[in-house]
Amino acid sequence: AQTVTQSQPEMSVQEAETVTLSCTYDTSESNYYLFWYKQPPSRQMILVIRQEAYKQQNATENRFSVNFQKAAKSFSLKISDSQLGDTAMYFCAFMKEDGDYKLSFGAGTTVTVRA
Amino acid sequence: GAVVSQHPSWVICKSGTSVKIECRSLDFQATTMFWYRQFPKQSLMLMATSNEGSKATYEQGVEKDKFLINHASLTLSTLTVTSAHPEDSSFYICSAREGRRSPLHFGNGTRLTVT
Numbered sequence: 001a002q003t004v005t006q007s008q009p010e011m012s013v014q015e016a017e018t019v020t021l022s023c024t025y026d027t028s029e030s031n032y033y034l035f036w037y038k039q040p041p042s043r044q045m046i047l048v049i050r051q052e053a054y055k056q057q058n059a060t061e062n063r064f065s066v067n068f069q070k071a072a073k074s075f076s077l078k079i080s081d082s083q084l085g086d087t088a089m090y091f092c093a094f095m096k097e098d099g100d101y102k103l104s105f106g107a108g109t110t111v112t113v114r115a
Numbered sequence: 116g117a118v119v120s121q122h123p124s125w126v127i128c129k130s131g132t133s134v135k136i137e138c139r140s141l142d143f144q145a146t147t148m149f150w151y152r153q154f155p156k157q158s159l160m161l162m163a164t165s166n167e168g169s170k171a172t173y174e175q176g177v178e179k180d181k182f183l184i185n186h187a188s189l190t191l192s193t194l195t196v197t198s199a200h201p202e203d204s205s206f207y208i209c210s211a212r213e214g215r216r217s218p219l220h221f222g223n224g225t226r227l228t229v230t
Binding site: 035042043044045046047050089100101102106107108110 | 149156157158161164208212218219221223
């Protein structure tokens, strides 16, 4: 079974600054996907970024980037130039490449962007 | 982009009654859908995998007879909470996938309150 650990329950960041969310995972799989999802107060789950384990290059989506360290089983998310609309709960998630396509979620990190 | 519609957004029902939640993929066919449950400020817990044309696969600890899942077509899965009790009050979210390597798309969730 896969486990996903997010060790930071809450984080606060000033608008326009940078915040990094940590995520580690445990798996014996060699091929898998990693995701960061955002859940704002509306509770709609929004895909922020996705990383294929076989790709060495870190994924980037505008102000969001990841630091994927496969050997260390680490997958952190960096939010640059934080905006008020980034206030949300962020979930790290793991999915095996083969099989049932189930997502295993971390406990989540609540990010609050201060004006 | 792919859209998953979930209905209703919120529902209040009396203890002992049943309530049905629908999850529809609006512009794609989804052979597999997933149902999650989320308590306030907690992570998403996978309840079951809904497979079109076959029985759902339930996660350990989820009561099959209480949470009935039907996936009658490639665009519709339903979750029926039978004989609801106050402890069933929660936020229920569905998700669906277009194809093997495509990301999951989430519905906007249903807040169930059992009085």
